Each structure stands twice: as structure tokens, then as C-alpha cells.
Amino acid sequence: MAEEAAAQGPRPVVSYLKIPDGGDPYLEGQKCSGCGAIFLGERTTCSSCGSTGSLVPTPLSNQGELYVYSIVHRSFPGVEVPYVSAIVDLEGGGTVKGNLIDIEPKPEKIRMGMPVEVVYKIAPRKDAEGNEYLTYYFKPRA
Numbered sequence: 001m002a003e004e005a006a007a008q009g010p011r012p013v014v015s016y017l018k019i020p021d022g023g024d025p026y027l028e029g030q031k032c033s034g035c036g037a038i039f040l041g042e043r044t045t046c047s048s049c050g051s052t053g054s055l056v057p058t059p060l061s062n063q064g065e066l067y068v069y070s071i072v073h074r075s076f077p078g079v080e081v082p083y084v085s086a087i088v089d090l091e092g093g094g095t096v097k098g099n100l101i102d103i104e105p106k107p108e109k110i111r112m113g114m115p116v117e118v119v120y121k122i123a124p125r126k127d128a129e130g131n132e133y134l135t136y137y138f139k140p141r142a
Ligand SMILES: [Zn+2]
Pocket: 032, 033, 034, 035, 036, 037, 046, 047, 048, 049, 050, 051, 054
């Protein structure tokens, strides 16, 4: 059973992380064909213009800018702190929450609007059945 799971590869940690067969993982948004607004996750109605049935899946950019962040000092047992929880505006649309890595968790090191990119990594922990999960992080762009 565990071998079977491994052969299938990691599972996405969230529904909007897509892992194409033989392709690179990417984040998927729902784009409103009426007004162009982009959202994360399944929904039926555009919360920007209110139209229904206008949302189509669209791959999101892996490049963006840091919109806002907070340095987390307390978390669940087993989660290493401090870490940087960030919200990033992706190029071309889409606002995504995730952790900012490869940076010191200090306010003087982190700049609003700094360019970041989305990177994909195997999550540090498996689930009870031994399945691996693919997750995403943000890291500063050179
Ligand atoms: Zn809309």
C-alpha cells in the first residue's frame, strides 16, 4: 500500500496546487471571464462582479510581489518557529497565502513589495498512511 502511494508521487497539499503528469507543478486560479478577477479555490460566483458560471481555471504565475507578511512566533506543536507567513500578489493576478522561506524572519530583512517566486517542495511530514504531499513556498527572487 505504501509502495503504491509512492509510485503515484506526492499529493497536492491544497486543491489549487496542480501536478500535471510529467510537468511542473503550478498554482491554479479561477478567472472570471466577465471582469477578469482571479480567485483561488473552487467557486461558482465571481465575488468581484457577481456573475455566475463565468469562472474558468487558469494557471497562475510563479512570480509575484510580497503584499504583506507576519512573523509567526507561536504555532502548533512540532512546527518550527519563527517563520514568515506571507500574502503574495502574483503577476497577472491572484493573491496567495503561504510561507516565505530562505529569508531571516526579521522585519529589517523583509520588505513589502519585494519580488518573490513560488517554489514547490515535498512537505516535511507525511500523513498517517505514509503519503507524501507537495506544498509550495515563497522565496525572495534575485
Ligand atoms: Zn467577475
